[in-house]
Amino acid sequence: MFMDKQVKLAIAPIGWTNDDLPELGGEATFEQCISEMALAGFTGSEVGNKYPRDTGILKKALELRGISIASAWFSSFLTSKPFEDTKAAFIEHRDFLHEMGADVIVVSEQGNSIQGQMETPVFDQKPVFTEEEWQLLVDGLHRLGDLAAEKDMKIVYHHHMGTGIQTTDEIARLMDETDADKVSLLYDTGHLVFSGEDHLHILKTYMDRIRHVHLKDIRAEVAQKVRDEKWSFLRAVKGGVFTVPGDGVIDFKPVFEALSEAGYTGWFVVEAEQDPALANPFEYALKARRYIRETSGL
Numbered sequence: 590m591f592m593d594k595q596v597k598l599a600i601a602p603i604g605w606t607n608d609d610l611p612e613l614g615g616e617a618t619f620e621q622c623i624s625e626m627a628l629a630g631f632t633g634s635e636v637g638n639k640y641p642r643d644t645g646i647l648k649k650a651l652e653l654r655g656i657s658i659a660s661a662w663f664s665s666f667l668t669s670k671p672f673e674d675t676k677a678a679f680i681e682h683r684d685f686l687h688e689m690g691a692d693v694i695v696v697s698e699q700g701n702s703i704q705g706q707m708e709t710p711v712f713d714q715k716p717v718f719t720e721e722e723w724q725l726l727v728d729g730l731h732r733l734g735d736l737a738a739e740k741d742m743k744i745v746y747h748h749h750m751g752t753g754i755q756t757t758d759e760i761a762r763l764m765d766e767t768d769a770d771k772v773s774l775l776y777d778t779g780h781l782v783f784s785g786e787d788h789l790h791i792l793k794t795y796m797d798r799i800r801h802v803h804l805k806d807i808r809a810e811v812a813q814k815v816r817d818e819k820w821s822f823l824r825a826v827k828g829g830v831f832t833v834p835g836d837g838v839i840d841f842k843p844v845f846e847a848l849s850e851a852g853y854t855g856w857f858v859v860e861a862e863q864d865p866a867l868a869n870p871f872e873y874a875l876k877a878r879r880y881i882r883e884t885s886g887l
């Protein structure tokens with residue numbers, strides 16, 4: 590289905606140690622995490638909270654295992670703080686990723702986000718941007734896109750549960766109001782299906798803008814509980830709403846087919862945060878790797 594070298598396969602460390610809930614997998618070491626990634630057949634990773642920030646040390650540890658850095662998450666606060674605050678943090682993050690050889694930078698607007706709150710119901714209290722906040726977001730993202738271009742990099746916007754860019758309408762407005770040369774889209778299957786969006790519609794509509802893909806599956810019965818019992822995003826994660834491709838309800842075959850037909854090049858990142866005490870990260874990495882081979886030939 591995919592041509593040779595068209596797509597590279599990464600896995601995020603969030604299944605081993607969770608960045609949003611550091612107590613999940615707190616005991617796992619950086620070396621264990623990247624060794625198991627390599628052993629499971631992945632050649633890329635995103636950056637987690639246990640990774641050394643010294644690029645020399647990080648490069649050596651990764652090279653020994655044949656792993657490259659695909660990207661790393663960046664929280665912007667364009668709607669809630671002065672642009673200069675986001676700019677300074679972004680430049681540091683951009684330069685780190687550039688040094689590590691990545692060419693895309695994951696950006697997610699965290700102004701008014703409830704994704705880090707343990708008690709706030711994710712479906713009832715997600716933020717909705719005002720007109721003024723939309724303007725700040727669009728202008729700020731254009732400026733981050735320009736800063737990324739200085740290093741020949743792109744920003745890829747991560748739509749996310751519990752944030753102002755979660756639903757189909759919000760993604761559509763963001764795509765309509767931003768310049769395609771400055772702002773690309775990160776396509777995360779798990780967040781779309783969890784939110785109740787049509788993930789194939791988003792894929793086909795914004796295919797030209799998609800430059801990074803997070804492969805995340807959903808346990809539908811947990812997602813339903815999150816709605817019915819008004820759980821927060823973090824409680825949903827702890828409760829097992831996310832899992833690896835092949836272990837939940839999403840059929841990834843049409844996703845792979847559409848991306849391959851469109852000639853997508855870049856990274857696929859398996860990203861399945863769940864409690865590592867309940868879902869052994871190495872076992873689940875192997876499960877994901879097997880499923881991707883069976884459904885896409887990769």
Ligand SMILES: O=C1C[C@@H](O)[C@H](O)[C@@H](O)C1=O
Nearest residue numbers: 608609662747777803860
């Ligand atoms: O890309 C991601 C990074 C995480 O920190 C986040 O909360 C997760 O759900 C995600 O999709």
Ligand SMILES: [Co+2]
Nearest residue numbers: 747777803860
């Ligand atoms: Co993601």
